[in-house]
Amino acid sequence: MGAMTNVDRAVSALRQMIFTGELTPGSDHLETELAEKLGMSRTPIREAALMLQAQGLVEMRPRRGIRISPVSAQDMADIYDILTELESLAAKRAAQAGYSATDLETLAAAIADMDTALGADDLRAWADADDRFHRELVRLGRNARLSMIVSVMRDQVRRARATTLFIRPRPSQSNADHRAVFRAIADGDAATAHDTHHSHRRAARDMLVALLEKHQFHGL
Amino acid sequence: MGAMTNVDRAVSALRQMIFTGELTPGSDHLETELAEKLGMSRTPIREAALMLQAQGLVEMRPRRGIRISPVSAQDMADIYDILTELESLAAKRAAQAGYSATDLETLAAAIADMDTALGADDLRAWADADDRFHRELVRLGRNARLSMIVSVMRDQVRRARATTLFIRPRPSQSNADHRAVFRAIADGDAATAHDTHHSHRRAARDMLVALLEKHQFHGL
DNA sequence: GTATGCGATAACGTATACATTAAAGAATGC
DNA sequence: GCATTCTTTAATGTATACGTTATCGCATAC
Numbered sequence A, B: 001m002g003a004m005t006n007v008d009r010a011v012s013a014l015r016q017m018i019f020t021g022e023l024t025p026g027s028d029h030l031e032t033e034l035a036e037k038l039g040m041s042r043t044p045i046r047e048a049a050l051m052l053q054a055q056g057l058v059e060m061r062p063r064r065g066i067r068i069s070p071v072s073a074q075d076m077a078d079i080y081d082i083l084t085e086l087e088s089l090a091a092k093r094a095a096q097a098g099y100s101a102t103d104l105e106t107l108a109a110a111i112a113d114m115d116t117a118l119g120a121d122d123l124r125a126w127a128d129a130d131d132r133f134h135r136e137l138v139r140l141g142r143n144a145r146l147s148m149i150v151s152v153m154r155d156q157v158r159r160a161r162a163t164t165l166f167i168r169p170r171p172s173q174s175n176a177d178h179r180a181v182f183r184a185i186a187d188g189d190a191a192t193a194h195d196t197h198h199s200h201r202r203a204a205r206d207m208l209v210a211l212l213e214k215h216q217f218h219g220l
Numbered sequence C: 001g002t003a004t005g006c007g008a009t010a011a012c013g014t015a016t017a018c019a020t021t022a023a024a025g026a027a028t029g030c
Numbered sequence D: 001g002c003a004t005t006c007t008t009t010a011a012t013g014t015a016t017a018c019g020t021t022a023t024c025g026c027a028t029a030c
Helices: A006-020 A031-038 A042-054 A073-097 A105-119 A123-140 A144-164 A172-187 A190-214 B006-020 B031-038 B042-054 B073-096 B105-119 B123-140 B144-164 B172-187 B190-214
Strands: A058-061 A065-068 B058-061 B065-068
Touching: A006 A031, A006 A042, A006 A144, A031 A042, A031 A065, A042 A058, A042 B042, A073 A123, A073 A144, A073 A172, A073 A190, A073 B073, A073 B144, A105 A123, A105 A172, A123 A144, A123 A172, A144 A190, A144 B073, A144 B144, A172 A190, B006 B031, B006 B042, B006 B144, B031 B042, B031 B065, B042 B058, B073 B123, B073 B144, B073 B172, B073 B190, B105 B123, B105 B172, B123 B144, B123 B172, B144 B190, B172 B190
Parallel strands: none
Antiparallel strands: A058 A065, B058 B065
C-alpha cells in the first residue's frame, strides 16, 4: 500500500537519527557514508538530504558533507517568534470558523490528556499531549501552508525540547492557557483566542530563552 | 567564483519560466522533457524540482510529471494571512532594534521610489519599489527564517500580481502606510510599527481577495 | 455501448560510472 | 621553521543504464 520508496525511507531514517541525537548537530556526514549506513545508493540519499535541507534540518556543503544543522539560542528565539505569530493566527481563524463541540473533540482530548499527565508527573506524556494540542489547533486554523511552516519550525526545536523538558519549571500555567484558548474558540471569540494564545506562546518563548541563557546554551 | 552547477541553472531557468508564464500553472512536464529543454540530464532536473517543490512552486507526482502548482483564490488568502503576520512581526522587531537613519536608508529610498513611480504612473516601477520596501523591511527584522518564509510566500503570489497589478485600484493609500511604518520604526515605536503594517497588509489582502472574487478568479 | 482484463509503453526510482575539482598533504625553496 | 607550489586523493555533480510499475490502448465479454 504505502508506496515506500528509498527516498522516503532515507528521509524517515535521517529524521529519526537527527531527533534521537544519533546524528549530532554540527556533525558532517558524507553522502557515501550515509548511503552505506542506510543500505542504498547515493541517489536517494541526495534527494532525501535536499528535502531535509529545505526543512532546515541539514545543510549540504560541497566536499564537506551533509551537516546536521545546529540550532543556536538565537535560532530558538527566532523560531518561537514565528510560531507565536502563526499559531495565534490559527487560533483566531479557528475561532472564526464556528466549530461545533464535536469538531473540537480532539482539542479537548489533548487538554484533558495534559491534565492527566501533569497529575501523574509524566512530563513526556505531557509534552506529547501538548504537541497534539498545538498541532490540532493549527489544523483547525485551516491554512495548509501555515500548518506546514509550523510543523517545520516545530521539528527544528524538537531536539531542544528533549533537553529542556526536565529542567524547565512545571508547565502548570500552560493548561490554564490552553483551556482559555479552547473556550475562546468554542465561543467564537477570535480576538481573545488570538491574544490569549499569543501571550501563552510569548511566555513560553521568554521562559525558554531565559533558560537557555542561564544554562549557557550555545547551540544544539 | 560563481560555482554554477547545473542544478542551479535548472532552478533559475524553471523559476524564470514559471514567473514569465512560459510554464503555465497546472501544466505537467515530464522530467525527460524538461531535461531536454534545458540541455542536461534528468538528475539535475530532479534535484531542482525537489527544491522548487519544497518552495511550493511545483509538485512532483509519479508518472504524471512535474506540475506547476496552481494558486487558487483561497491559496492567495492563506498566503496573505501569513505575510501579514510575519511582516508585521518584522516591522515590530525592526522598531525595537533601534536603527539609525543610515541603517534605514534603503527603506527610505524604496519609499521615495514608490512616490516617484506613482507620480509617473509607472505601475511596474511601483511594484518593483514595493517589493524592495517589503524585502528590506523583513531584512531589518533580523530573523533569517522569517525572511526565507516570506520570500517563498512572495514568490508564490508573484504570478498573480502580474495579473492583478493593472486591474486593481491605484495604490495611493499604500504610500502613506509605508511612510507611517517607516516613521514608527525610526521612532522605535514597536507597537505602532506592528499595527500599522498589519492593517496595511490586511487591507491589501481584503482588496485582493475581493478583486479575485469579482473577476471570477479560479486559479492561476 | 459499456465494462473488464491484458499487454505494450514509457516514466520513474535508483544504481552505477566517471569527469571535475576542492581539499589535504608532500615536496620544495627560502 | 614557514610559505608556496605541486601532487594526490576522494567527494561531488552529472550522465547513463536499467528494472519496476503505473498508465493507456485494445481486445474481449457482456
